[in-house]
Amino acid sequence: MNEDVAFISEQVDRHHAWFSKSLPMIASENIISPMAREMLLTDFGDRYAEGLPHERYYQGNTFVDEVEDRVVALAKKIFRVRHADARLISGTVANMAVYFALLEPGDIMTSVALSHGAHISSAKFGAAGMRGVNNVNYPFDVERMNIDVDGTAKLLRLVRPKVAAFGQSVFLFPTPLKELRDAFQEAGCQVWYDGAHVLGLIAGGKFQDPLHEGADVLTGSTHKTLPGPQHGILLSDSQDEKFIKRLQRAVFPGVVSNHHLHAMAALGITLAEFLEFGRDYAAQIVRNSKALAQALHERGIKVLAEKYGFTESHAVALDVAAFGGGAKVAADLERANIITNKNLLPWDTSPVKPSGVRLGTQELTRLGMAEAQMREVADLFARVAVKGDPPERVAADVAKMRKDFNTVHYCFSKDAEAHRRWRIA
Ligand SMILES: *Cc1c(COP(=O)(O)O)cnc(C)c1O
Numbered sequence: 001m002n003e004d005v006a007f008i009s010e011q012v013d014r015h016h017a018w019f020s021k022s023l024p025m026i027a028s029e030n031i032i033s034p035m036a037r038e039m040l041l042t043d044f045g046d047r048y049a050e051g052l053p054h055e056r057y058y059q060g061n062t063f064v065d066e067v068e069d070r071v072v073a074l075a076k077k078i079f080r081v082r083h084a085d086a087r088l089i090s091g092t093v094a095n096m097a098v099y100f101a102l103l104e105p106g107d108i109m110t111s112v113a114l115s116h117g118a119h120i121s122s123a124k125f126g127a128a129g130m131r132g133v134n135n136v137n138y139p140f141d142v143e144r145m146n147i148d149v150d151g152t153a154k155l156l157r158l159v160r161p162k163v164a165a166f167g168q169s170v171f172l173f174p175t176p177l178k179e180l181r182d183a184f185q186e187a188g189c190q191v192w193y194d195g196a197h198v199l200g201l202i203a204g205g206k207f208q209d210p211l212h213e214g215a216d217v218l219t220g221s222t223h224k225t226l227p228g229p230q231h232g233i234l235l236s237d238s239q240d241e242k243f244i245k246r247l248q249r250a251v252f253p254g255v256v257s258n259h260h261l262h263a264m265a266a267l268g269i270t271l272a273e274f275l276e277f278g279r280d281y282a283a284q285i286v287r288n289s290k291a292l293a294q295a296l297h298e299r300g301i302k303v304l305a306e307k308y309g310f311t312e313s314h315a316v317a318l319d320v321a322a323f324g325g326g327a328k329v330a331a332d333l334e335r336a337n338i339i340t341n342k343n344l345l346p347w348d349t350s351p352v353k354p355s356g357v358r359l360g361t362q363e364l365t366r367l368g369m370a371e372a373q374m375r376e377v378a379d380l381f382a383r384v385a386v387k388g389d390p391p392e393r394v395a396a397d398v399a400k401m402r403k404d405f406n407t408v409h410y411c412f413s414k415d416a417e418a419h420r421r422w423r424i425a
């Protein structure tokens with residue numbers, strides 16, 4: 001075999017072998033179901049479609065159009081909205097569509113600050129800044145790990161932004177949209193909710209329902225708590241046709257030409273599975289996060305927002321400054337095959353030395369774990385972070401625990417072999 005081909009295949013095989021004995025706890029990741037994964041290998045991934053179904057610029061889209069119609073219909077049904085666009089190839093690209101549709105260079109947008117958990121696409125040096133948008137950040141209550149409602153209402157009335165943006169990457173609690181409704185009205189702004197992290201929770205009837213609480217548009221990634229392919233989505237319940245047209249034009253020809261048809265088909269399978277299993281899945285994710293947070297707290301780790309129940313989402317935020325900081329702890333955990341990431345906390349001053357670690361329970365839940373396993377995970381975590389056990393020794397116990405949790409749950413195929421085919425070399 002060609003040496004480069006052999007090398008690359010081998011690295012991927014090794015990656016699979018590694019992840020099959022690890023605890024994947026990155027809050028923005030998930031695993032796709034076997035049936036959705038099959039879509040990623042189909043001829044849809046070799047084709048082009050531009051524009052909207054039945055009005056394409058290319059021939060050959062007969063069945064692609066049928067699939068896209070169905071994906072859109074499923075999304076509208078799950079989110080109970082009038083408009084869904086499944087052509088965004090990622091969450092960031094969906095956000096760029098919002099910048100193109102609703103904001104001009106020089107316009108003011110209010111948003112959560114990066115240090116309070118916002119995503120880079122809403123920052124000055126990310127997509128927002130590159131669109132020329134002027135960012136003003138909300139006051140933040142670090143005890144509650146949420147925006148300060150009164151301060152935010154005041155800010156909106158004062159600044160009168162074109163768009164009020166919400167949503168975070170460290171997203172522990174619902175955004176108080178309902179409480180801000182009057183302020184939105186007085187400011188005359190459009191309300192955009194970036195639900196990248198919590199899309200699956202929203203779809204499963206947990207966390208909050210932004211488009212029915214005052215948001216005009218919702219963007220999201222389809223591979224975080226929604227356990228689908230790496231792709232994006234844009235949703236709105238607006239009855240204003242001009243507004244919807246603006247969003248559509250921003251998607252194409254604004255930020256996508258071809259929209260990764262294999263991923264779109266996989267998203268359709270994911271949504272169909274979510275209709276069946278999504279409510280149970282979302283509920284278990286939140287139960288697991290709360291159980292994990294409580295168990296870590298009991299083992300001497302500082303979990304944020306203790307007074308407020310730690311979390312209402314898939315995510316848990318830890319302050320591990322006492323154990324050497326986020327970078328050290330995340331690196332040690334990786335050697336124990338517990339995969340997490342270091343994270344900036346609101347009071348951190350140095351971005352290269354964050355004191356936090358962010359965890360998510362959505363993928364462990366997807367693998368069938370429940371509250372009892374969260375306590376086991378907390379034990380393994382504390383052995384590395386608190387007790388200083390050699391990570392390699394903990395890794396053996398991680399692998400042992402993972403053995404019983406090797407199939408994808410909350411999907412049509414629970415067949416272990418079908419799963420193994422895709423995951424393990
Ligand atoms: C992950 C994330 C995104 C970006 O999504 P991609 O699909 O990775 O492009 C956007 N916004 C927030 C809040 C996120 O957490």
